[in-house]
Amino acid sequence: MVMEQAAQNDISGVAMDHAIAPSKLRNVKWLLLASVVVALASWSYQQFAAPITMSYAYSDLSISVIQEKAFENKTTVTALSHPKNIRHMNTLASGRVKTISAKNGDLVEQGQLVFTLESFDHEMTVMDKRNTLQTKIGNLQTKRIELENQLMDRQSKMANAKYELKNLEQEVERLSKSHSTGDVSTAKLEQTKARFELKKELYERSVKQQKNYEASYQVRLAQFSRSQENNKRELAIIERLADVLNVRATFSGRLSGLSVEIGENIAKGAKVAELHSPNEVLLTASISENYINKIKEGMLASVRYETNDYPMTIGRIDPDINKGSFTIDLHFTGELPIGLGSGRTLNASIFLSESQNSLVLNSGQYMRETSGRWVFVLSKDGQYAQKRPVKLGRNNYRYVEVVNGLEAGERVIVSSYSSFIDMERLKLNH
Helix, strand or coil, X not given: CHHHHHHHHHHHCHHHCCCCCHHHHXXXXXXXXXXXXXXXXXHHXXXXXXXXXXXXXXXXXXXXXCXXXXXXXXXXXXXXXXXXXXXXXXXXXXXXXXXXXXXXXCEECCCCEEEEEECHXXXXXXXXXXXXXXXXXXXXXXXXXXXXXXXXXXXXHHHHHHHHHHHHHHHHHHHHHHHHXXXXXXXXXXXXXXXXXXXXXXXXXXXXXXXXXXXHHHHHHHHHHHHHHHHHHHHHHHHHHHHCCEEECCCCEEEECCCCCCCCEECCCCEEEEEECCCCEEEEEEEEHHHCCCCCCCCEEEEEECCEEEEEEXXXXXXXXXXXXXXXXXXXXXXXXXXXXXXXXXXXXXXXXXXXXXXXXXXXXXXXXXXXXXXXXXCCCCCEEEEEECEXXXXXXXXXXXXXXXXXXXEEECCCCCCCCCCCEEEEEC
């Protein structure tokens, strides 16, 4: 029986199982946990504490030195030059194009002939108006001549009456002397005096009538003068009406948009061309909608043309957003650049605020790659470049403002970080 029990125990493996003490089991668990902690700590150190370094050629990098200088808070935009004032040419009459005297691009003076029209109906209308006016002018001139002749006739009669009165007065004086010597009878003298008194009374009445007539004559003469002036104005209007078939430049400037052809019928009021002064130019620019609340009318700006900068101000602002941008006008405040015409593309700077001294760093590709949150800063000996968190502020096309994280005199890599953006440190090979 004992041998059978032992054989069963050997077969079942009971003889190989022995109970382990609890204290020994706890020690094994602690050893395993410690091994895991050590492994994690080692991995963490390698990932976060130990710098990830790579070598890079110093000559392939662009380096900027942090410096304090006047920071111009501005943005740069691309602007297009346009004519400042555009005048439209419209026809004043309908007709068929007869001749063309100018072409697009010509500099024309105000009143210069551009092309002519022909219209039978218009020409007949002008002819009828001219004939009617000429008849009116002729009748008026005839009446004026009659009035002047009447005045001259009355003046002649008055002169004759005055002469006769004077002679009769002298006759009375002569007869009076002869009467005193008895050579002339009293009856004859009295008869002559009566004739003189009557003549004198009639003459005095005629003088009053002549004064009234001459006053009336002056009124009628003024009326004739006014009528004559009206006729002159009407004649000038008729002549202008005749000249509307001659389409002339309404403004001195450069001609554009002229597309008429000989024989073409043009309607009255049709827009046929444009004129603009070559010496009056403005710029238009499209700006990102991010600046919609920063751009104000009257803000200062400048534009570079060839080798010079020219001051400008912001004029009209169109707040409508189109494809993420809005449009502004820029006006020159001083001398216009010589030779600047329409259709030129220029770089313009818009000053968003006044300049002030700040720590600045050259702008570059790194700004877009890091969003300005960190940069690579060179060690003092220039052997290494270490990634460093920073806070950068305003930027313009050339500089970015340093808020904190960098000091004056430190050197920063400002070229692209794309080749080493995941590195913590660079070893620079000189």
